[in-house]
Every structure is written in structure tokens, then in C-alpha cells.
Amino acid sequence: MKHLNSAVKMLATAGASALIMATAMIKPMEGVQYTPYTDVAGVQTVCYGHTGKDIISDKVYSQAECDELLESDLAAVKRMVDPMIHVDIPETTRAALYSFTFNVGIGSFSRSTLLKLLNKGEWHAACDQLKRWVYAAGKPWKGLMNRRAIEREVCLMQS
Numbered sequence: 001m002k003h004l005n006s007a008v009k010m011l012a013t014a015g016a017s018a019l020i021m022a023t024a025m026i027k028p029m030e031g032v033q034y035t036p037y038t039d040v041a042g043v044q045t046v047c048y049g050h051t052g053k054d055i056i057s058d059k060v061y062s063q064a065e066c067d068e069l070l071e072s073d074l075a076a077v078k079r080m081v082d083p084m085i086h087v088d089i090p091e092t093t094r095a096a097l098y099s100f101t102f103n104v105g106i107g108s109f110s111r112s113t114l115l116k117l118l119n120k121g122e123w124h125a126a127c128d129q130l131k132r133w134v135y136a137a138g139k140p141w142k143g144l145m146n147r148r149a150i151e152r153e154v155c156l157m158q159s
Contacts, residue, residue, distance in 0.1 A: 007024045008021055008024050008025055008095075008154060011024055012091070012092050012095075012154075012157055012158075015091075016091070017091060018078075018091045018092075018094035018095040018098055019074055019075070019078060019095075019098065021091065021092065021095035021154070022074055022077075022095040022096075022098035022099045022102070023070065023071075023074060025095065025096075025099045025150060025151070025154065026048055026049065026070065026074075026099055026102060027048055027070070029099070029146075029147050029150065030048040030049040031048070032047055032048055032063070032066055033045070033046060033047065034046070034047070034060050034061045034062070034063075034066065035059075035060055035061070036055050036056070036057050036059070039051075039136075040136045040137060040141060040143075041136045041137050042137065044057070046061055046066075046069075047061055047065070047066035047069050047070065048066055048069070048070045049070075049073075049102065049103070050066075050069040050070065050073055073102060074098060074102060077098050077101050077102050077106070078098060080101070080106045081094075081097055081098060081101050081106070081109065082094075084109070084110060084115060084119075085097070085115075085118065085119065086119045087118060087119055087121055087123075089118070089123065090157070090158035091158075092154050092155065092157040092158050093123065093127070093154075093155050093156075093157075093158070095154055096127070096130070096151040096152070096154040096155035097109070097118075097155070099147075099151050099154075100114075100130060100133070100148075100151050103144075103147065104133060108133075112129065113129055114126050114127075114129035114130065117129060124156065126155075127152050127155035127156045128152070130148045130151050130152045130155060131148055131149075131152060133148055134148055
């Protein structure tokens with residue numbers, strides 16, 4: 001599990017919730033940027049990967065605001081993802097799916113082979129699908145390859 005950061009391992013061992021583990025995964029993977037920028041896919045972004053029409057272009061966001069945006073974004077991801085999962089899965093798998101969906105969007109997750117396999121009970125095959133989602137603007141992206149490797153390890157952690 002060389003790709004996993006120690007915080008996520010400790011949280012999983014301690015029985016932390018999927019949201020707490022997803023937050024611990026996303027923060028170092030996204031990094032924090034207090035001023036809005038355009039990401040590699042051409043999307044205006046701020047803080048820990050927050051996107052949306054509520055971004056104020058010339059604003060410098062505080063750490064507290066960035067933490068609030070991530071918490072709100074992940075709560076929305078949880079509300080949308082949980083009803084789509086029709087099988088019992090460990091919190092680590094759920095955390096990986098929250099991180100993945102936070103990154104690719106609910107539409108992509110809802111139409112994914114990953115979700116179809118998961119709901120057929122093919123948990124390992126579903127987690128393996130994460131390795132396919134490494135493209136930004138039509139090109140393989142090293143940062144996404146690293147992220148998906150981490151998400152896959154967390155997805156399979158309790159297998």
C-alpha cells in the first residue's frame with residue numbers, strides 16, 4: 001500500500017466514516033489553492049478542487065472557507081452517491097467512491113461501468129475500473145494516475 005498516506009490508513013483502522021477518510025484523501029491529492037485558477041480540464045477551480053458558479057474570480061479564500069467548501073461538496077457527493085449503491089460495501093470503498101465522484105462528477109459516476117459492476121457484487125472488478133479514469137482534456141494525466149492508484153488501494157483495503 002505504498003500509495004496510501006498514513007492518515008488514511010490510521011483512520012480506516014480506527015473505523016472512521018467514509019466522509020472523514022475521503023476528506024483525508026482529497027486534501028493532499030487536490031492540494032489547496034486560495035485563489036481561483038483554471039484546472040487542466042479548463043474548469044475554474046478554487047481551494048480543494050471546488051468548482052461551480054459560486055467562485056468569485058478575484059477573491060482570496062481563507063483556509064476556513066476552503067474547509068467549508070470541501071465539507072459542503074463532500075456532503076453533496078455523499079447524498080448523491082449513497083442512493084446509487086445497492087450492495088453493502090466497507091467504509092473504505094465508500095470513501096474511495098466519494099473521492100472519485102468528487103473528482104469526476106456525479107454524472108460520470110452514475111453512468112460508469114464501475115457502478116454497474118459494484119451493484120452486481122463484483123467489488124474487486126469495480127475497484128479496478130478506477131485505473132481507467134486517468135484522462136484530462138483527452139490525455140492521460142500523471143496526477144490522475146497517482147490519484148486513481150490511491151483510490152483503488154482504499155477501495156480494496158478491506159477486501
